[in-house]
Amino acid sequence: LYRQSTLLACLILIASAISSIVHYQNEKKPILLYAFFSTFIASCFYIYFVLRRNVPIRSRYMDWILTTPLLLLELCFLTGIQNRPWLITSILFLNFLVFAFGYWGEIGRISRPLGCFLGFLPLLFFFTIFFLFGNNSIYIPLFLVVWSLYGITYLLPSTNTRNISYNVLDIVSKGVFTFALIISL
Secondary structure (H helix, E strand, O other), X not given: OHHXXXXXXXXXXXXXXHHHHHHHHHHOOHHHHHHHHHXXXXXXXXXXXXXXXXXXXXXXXXXXXXXXXXXXXXXXXXXXXXXXXXXXXHHHHHXXXXXXXXXXXXXXXXXXXXXXXXHHHHHXXXXXXXXXXXXXXXXXXXXXXXXXXXXXXXXXXXXXHHHHHHHHHHHHHHHHHHHHHHHHX
16 A cells, blocks of 8 residues: 555646646746646656655655745735745754754654654644735645644654655645646636
8 A cells, every 4th residue: 555655746736737737838927837846846756756665754755845835925926925034944944943853853863753843833833824914815724734744654653654644735736736727827
């Protein structure tokens, strides 16, 4: 199931990257360029995961550190805060903290439950920024739920189950989101 979910994620991310760049060429909306880069980068990592037949945790974190700021910039456009640099900087910094705490728990610098707890704090802070300063976009609660599921998945005891769940969550948060974005524009 792990191999199939990794291959499925790879194919969906490639398709969403192609779709977003084609639509960007037609519509010239910057949000589509962010969508392209987030799905293209994720596609490259998933090609690597498929070829390697496993997912080194360091590589997965590299994928997320590169792609989630782009997803957050997309969310900034969708919520109307794209012209507020101090908010965007705060959100991106808090996002980095999410991954720093998670990675520290991943490599045993701190316990996994503590890494999860500490990672949820900045996540909740940056979603609070979206709720307070953004418009009432349906994407805010959807992203909050999906990204919270990453934290819950982080606590699963089985590495295999975690990786399958991460693959599914990446499909939803990057691929499905990009297709929804294309349809809604």
